Amino acid sequence: MAFDKMELRDIEVWDGNFAAAQALRQCQIDVVAAYPITPSTPIVEGYAKFLADGYVEGEFVMVESEHAAMSGCIGAAAAGGRVATATSSQGFALMVETLYQASGMRLPIVLNVVNRALAAPLNVNGDHSDMYLGRDSGWIQLDAYNPQEAYDLNFIAFKVAEDHDVRLPCMVHQDGFMTSHTAQGVKTLTDDQGYGFVGEFQPMNDMLDLDHPVTHGVQTEEDWHFEHKARQHRDLMLNVTPKIQAAFDAFEKLSGRKYNMVEKYEMEDADVAVVCMGTSVETAREVALEMRKEGIKAGVVGIRVYRPFPFMEIADALKNVKAIGALDRSSPNGAAGMLFNELAGALFNTDTKALLSGYVYGLGGRDLTKAHLRDLYKELQSNVDAGKVTTQLQQFIGVRGPKLAFL
Amino acid sequence: MSEMKKIKNLKEFSTSADRFEGANLLCPGCAHSIIVREVLNATNDDLILSASTGCLEVCTAVYPYTSWDASWIHIGFENGSTAVAGAESMYKALKTKGRLKQPDRKPKFVSFAGDGASYDIGFQWISGCMERGHTMMHVVLDNEVYANTGGQRSSSTPIGSSATTSPAGRKSYGEKKNKKDMVSIMASHGIPYAAQVSPNKWKDMVKKIQHGLSVEGPSFINAISACTTEWKFDPKDTMAITDLATDSLVFPLYEIIDGHELNITYRPKNIVPVEEYLAAQGRFKHLFKDEYKYLIKEWQERVDAKWAQLQRREEARV
Numbered sequence: 001m002a003f004d005k006m007e008l009r010d011i012e013v014w015d016g017n018f019a020a021a022q023a024l025r026q027c028q029i030d031v032v033a034a035y036p037i038t039p040s041t042p043i044v045e046g047y048a049k050f051l052a053d054g055y056v057e058g059e060f061v062m063v064e065s066e067h068a069a070m071s072g073c074i075g076a077a078a079a080g081g082r083v084a085t086a087t088s089s090q091g092f093a094l095m096v097e098t099l100y101q102a103s104g105m106r107l108p109i110v111l112n113v114v115n116r117a118l119a120a121p122l123n124v125n126g127d128h129s130d131m132y133l134g135r136d137s138g139w140i141q142l143d144a145y146n147p148q149e150a151y152d153l154n155f156i157a158f159k160v161a162e163d164h165d166v167r168l169p170c171m172v173h174q175d176g177f178m179t180s181h182t183a184q185g186v187k188t189l190t191d192d193q194g195y196g197f198v199g200e201f202q203p204m205n206d207m208l209d210l211d212h213p214v215t216h217g218v219q220t221e222e223d224w225h226f227e228h229k230a231r232q233h234r235d236l237m238l239n240v241t242p243k244i245q246a247a248f249d250a251f252e253k254l255s256g257r258k259y260n261m262v263e264k265y266e267m268e269d270a271d272v273a274v275v276c277m278g279t280s281v282e283t284a285r286e287v288a289l290e291m292r293k294e295g296i297k298a299g300v301v302g303i304r305v306y307r308p309f310p311f312m313e314i315a316d317a318l319k320n321v322k323a324i325g326a327l328d329r330s331s332p333n334g335a336a337g338m339l340f341n342e343l344a345g346a347l348f349n350t351d352t353k354a355l356l357s358g359y360v361y362g363l364g365g366r367d368l369t370k371a372h373l374r375d376l377y378k379e380l381q382s383n384v385d386a387g388k389v390t391t392q393l394q395q396f397i398g399v400r401g402p403k404l405a406f407l
Numbered sequence: 408m409s410e411m412k413k414i415k416n417l418k419e420f421s422t423s424a425d426r427f428e429g430a431n432l433l434c435p436g437c438a439h440s441i442i443v444r445e446v447l448n449a450t451n452d453d454l455i456l457s458a459s460t461g462c463l464e465v466c467t468a469v470y471p472y473t474s475w476d477a478s479w480i481h482i483g484f485e486n487g488s489t490a491v492a493g494a495e496s497m498y499k500a501l502k503t504k505g506r507l508k509q510p511d512r513k514p515k516f517v518s519f520a521g522d523g524a525s526y527d528i529g530f531q532w533i534s535g536c537m538e539r540g541h542t543m544m545h546v547v548l549d550n551e552v553y554a555n556t557g558g559q560r561s562s563s564t565p566i567g568s569s570a571t572t573s574p575a576g577r578k579s580y581g582e583k584k585n586k587k588d589m590v591s592i593m594a595s596h597g598i599p600y601a602a603q604v605s606p607n608k609w610k611d612m613v614k615k616i617q618h619g620l621s622v623e624g625p626s627f628i629n630a631i632s633a634c635t636t637e638w639k640f641d642p643k644d645t646m647a648i649t650d651l652a653t654d655s656l657v658f659p660l661y662e663i664i665d666g667h668e669l670n671i672t673y674r675p676k677n678i679v680p681v682e683e684y685l686a687a688q689g690r691f692k693h694l695f696k697d698e699y700k701y702l703i704k705e706w707q708e709r710v711d712a713k714w715a716q717l718q719r720r721e722e723a724r725v
Contacts, residue, residue, distance in 0.1 A: 002503070030497060030500040030501065030504070031496045031497050031500050033493060033496070057500070057503055057504055058500040058503070058504070059496040059497070059499050059500040061492070061493070061539065062539075063489065063535055063539070064531055064532075064534070064538075065531065065535075067486065067532075068486065068531070068532050068535055071482055071483070071485075071486035071489035071490060071493065071532065072489050072490075072492055072493035072496065073493060074480075074486075074490060074493060075457070075480060075482070075489060075490035075491060075492060075493025075494045075496075075497075076493035076494060076496055076497040076500075077493075077497075078480050078490070078493075078494065079455070079493065079497035079498065080501075081497045081500060081501055081506075083497075097483060098482065098486070101482050101483060105482075206508075207455050207478035207479075207480065207494055208455070208478070208497065208498055208501065208507065208508065208514070209478075209508050210453040210478075210508070210509045210512055210514060211508075211509065213475070213476055213477050213478045213479070214478050214479075215468050215473040215475055215478075215479050215480075216478075216479070216480040216481070217468070217480050217481035217482055218468040218469065218470040218473070218481070219464070219465050219468055219469045219470065219481075220470045221469075224470050224471070
């Protein structure tokens, strides 16, 4: 090895960006093609510094746009090696065309997405608009709620994406600023543990195997396109979840840290549950405990694996609750909200009688306060008491002006 | 060390092993396949190739078939150059890390794209690849039109050409803008090698391809590709039209080394009037109406001026 290992303390104080950069270093990426954008920039800056200091080997290609970043990642991945990058918001939006190309070509690229609002109006802060934009792109999507998880889930991402039975790219999401720029204690793996977990990259259909030329990115029309897309969906629905579970199990064995498709908190006997993603999960957990002291049996379900969406695990987690609040941190722009819709889809045709209502919150980095969540839990409880949804189905919380509610 | 072919004659060249198969869906008379074969046949080295979306791509990799006997990738319309740049980066990374499967072989990286995918939508990606200094070659198959989508104008479409989005009509002579000077723009990146090539001058072309493939860093090749469908000529006349393009100096052949050293590589013994080149193609037919004949005169003046400029640059070595 022509690079140096890094001695880490058992617990380092890292923000989400640096935690992700450290995970990339330990996974020993072969090619990073990247372009800067707030708030994900420090991930690739961190990686560039590791390279400059001799802690990693490989190629860091500073391209001229996010579209080119993913294009370069696709070319590098097809050539045969470990590939990663990071982006946010507008950069993610610019990448969208290539996201579909990467997944359709079955290339195991890892993309750290530091979630941020989409313009207009321009906004650099965290919400889930970009994450939602990627939801039909054929990628696996994992969601971190804090820097520790941003670190851990990168190892999971490579492990799953590069599995020869999967061969799909994977995003690791974290909330812009609230996770990416908030330093917390992060329990580390040693360099040997981290690299040992993901293992040496095993190429497949690699262009650089000069004795076995391959053609990547063919044309298929009505005769074959549907079969390719259907197979990709089938693999997401059937193959990926067991592989993620296996990776979670192996990671728990290595680190003691346990991950699940959905993260249940105080759900054993919960009457009312909030379902949300990102940093809001942690806020909701605190509030749930407070509500329990006041006699409301509150629980939280956090989505860990956003794609493939864990329909069965969601339905199971929510089977006994009486009221559910689906929290969407993205403007639904004329619809009910992504999480609301997915939950409705997961619960319909089940035995649940739970009342489902949707909340839109936190756009452009607007705080979701504990007070908001207290009111929300109380509202869910009053729905339970009344035996029906007492409000309109969709409400905006934390927005100025007259109360906004629809449906 | 790069292994370049020593080719004595056209017969030997045309019968050498193909890594681009004749089994493809390109139009009869399309110059794309001629150019691609000439590029690939110029070297015995391993090749990692890309094509941007366009005629070449849709006609050579229709699942479950491929015309390519070398590793090949297509991503999208604009990013074929960056696909190859990514592969070249992976090659360098794996070389450093000692993980190449055939460490003794040094593949060449070549991206093919049409003028739409190079002059227009892929312009930024190519510029990025040239600026970053990847050891790769970008080859433009310049047929001066969006042929794959049915003949819309690109920024390579010359003045007076009738394209479907700049059609000649009762009150229009067709395309109003002059062709973008892509070779100069790319040479201005300071890249080691940029050149214009034409498939009829195959020895000149092979020499330039070999030069481009032998340098460390990027090379840029602009190849004129006569389009029987959109230029509107008989498929058997592809080479005749191409001869008219080079011999009228509408498409001069030259190279620019290190961004400044310009060499003209072909001087026609008998310069053909531009009018003959225009008259041979349906896309310029309307220019021969009385009211547009001044445009033919302007065409000739523009070609003369460009030729004079190239000669001045060659003499001045700047």
